[in-house]
Amino acid sequence: MGSVMRRPTIMDIARAAGVSKGAVSYALNGRPGVSEATRERILSIASDLGWAPSNPARALAPGGRVGAIGMVVDRPARSLGIEPFFMQLVSGVETELAAVGIDLMLQVADNVDSEIAVYRRWAAERRVDGVVIVDLRVEDPRPEAMGVLPLPAVVLGGPEGTGGLPCLYTDDAASVREVVHYLAALGHRRIVRVAGPEDFVHTRDRSAAFQQAARRAGLDEARTVHADYSGEDGGRTTRRLLADAEPPTALVYDNDLMALAGLGVASEMGVDVPSQLSIVAWDDSALCRLVRPSLTAISRDVVAHGRRVAQMLNGVLSGERVANEETPLGELRPRGSTGPLLP
């Protein structure tokens, strides 16, 4: 109280315990080199003093970790705020990391290049121990860029094109087939997919599966059009599709936000959902349950997804060899926005 409060250091503990700095370090880290009695005395003094390790000092020591991992989010700014996917992912990653005392750095970027620049800076300045790469693209430059950076990474997506980085992926193709069969069984013959940007790997995978399933089901029309995940673009695209001479009777969206926008546009154009148009969303957030009619959706546990990828990255940081993993299939949750075509 006499002077300005200063964070206690291991030197303070050493003095109070009458031992050396090194002994304190051994005691606090549970390593051999001190007797059990001394260890307990030191721990008790540390706790009395309210000591906590200085993260910068730990990180600076040879072989030290900074105790943080990073995530860069790079999607159209206007969709970022709303898209539930990211916050859920972050929340999953975060809860997993909190358990082991690792922090999460978040950064938004405009494009892949500035995203890579962020990784470079993080590596050069030793800001994080590793990163999670999201939204894998076709010919994605990021895995290669990570190759020359001393920064461990785990990819969300794949398993192709990850450049040897461990990845966590989902078999979207199976879910796409399920959706097509479901809609075909309801009598739909003209289905259009309003997909995300063409250069995302999972977009391409879903598109391929969609075409194949549609052919097998003998649909009259099965196209994929691309939008940017934003509500605005999703709405615009829907408007164009519904204005066709022979409009589709079912629309499958690549995220919930665009599906919501599509629902709004249908209502605005006097197209009844589901009697004249069925709508399916990908990724099931509360949004889908809140609107009327409620949205049929493919539901994944995004939070669990985040936890898992955090675990994988933790494994990599601990020096383990981490294998690629597949998450459980998304489940189709039929709701009010899909139904048989009525005359």
Place this chain on the structure above:
Amino acid sequence: MGSVMRRPTIMDIARAAGVSKGAVSYALNGRPGVSEATRERILSIASDLGWAPSNPARALAPGGRVGAIGMVVDRPARSLGIEPFFMQLVSGVETELAAVGIDLMLQVADNVDSEIAVYRRWAAERRVDGVVIVDLRVEDPRPEAMGVLPLPAVVLGGPEGTGGLPCLYTDDAASVREVVHYLAALGHRRIVRVAGPEDFVHTRDRSAAFQQAARRAGLDEARTVHADYSGEDGGRTTRRLLADAEPPTALVYDNDLMALAGLGVASEMGVDVPSQLSIVAWDDSALCRLVRPSLTAISRDVVAHGRRVAQMLNGVLSGERVANEETPLGELRPRGSTGPLLP
């Protein structure tokens, strides 16, 4: 290439330039103590070597900063994913910080106590230089807790109850009055506010302003009921209100998510919006524009809000005296969800 790649240090630069470590430090930081010629030579070598300062080392030096600030999010987990507010706020804070090379740490917490525990840990381990405190509560324990922590903070909310911390606040009362006058002018006499949790300061401020404005406008009924910001709770509350013998003819929600849920419940109960029920949302995200009818909302520039609070915290970290600030008023954006009561 011969050996393992090692991050270049100022010592490497010093050797290459034939000067001492100290000289390199002066040169790199633009401080006096080296000649202009030497400075340029050092800078060029540094750039050739691809040098970047080690953040842990900088942080460890006396008076050093860790170059990161933290934000803890503490809201019901189920609303977190969707609520656009936070991601927009984060995005604003982030863009501002990126410009000055500061990173953002994000953490989710279950309650105020674990939130305070996070601040304590961050301070003790020197993880961040400062924090932004969101969602100020009545009798909030956080400002006081920060008082004994060597961790600068700026509060979003107030200006009362911030315990002397600088804050950024909005005059919500004026917006509430505007909404009440607007609805009264449309002929509404029974208005209910579906507010956020009672213990948030801005909730209380809005409630007080609401009661006063309602009295002045001579409304028949003006109540405030509380929900937890989640869509589920918003929907449940709406269902209860609309089932009343004399249901309200206008509902004012404290966030967009609950307004969306309310809209869904009205549709489900066969209550037409806006001819039988008007709905107003607080905080205008793309959601409000995407649903049909589109939601009348109070629009604030949340991203700018985030930028501003980041600037204030930066000021505090630079040792400036930072004064409380008020952000521009929210603007009422009338849309399809409000209108005159029809017979």
Place this chain on the structure above:
DNA sequence: GTCGATGACTGAACCGGTTCAGTCTCATGT
């Protein structure tokens, strides 16, 4: 009774920066 092993602990180096107290050089003023 000596040898060697084991365990407890110390002292110092190290990580990569920042900063302070000096030293040395050279131009300037008188």
Place this chain on the structure above:
DNA sequence: ACATGAGACTGAACCGGTTCAGTCATCGAC
């Protein structure tokens, strides 16, 4: 011609941990 001072630069301490090479005492084995 000589004190003065400014500018350029060096060497070392320091931040707060981790870790390694020793030192010393104790104990058991032969």
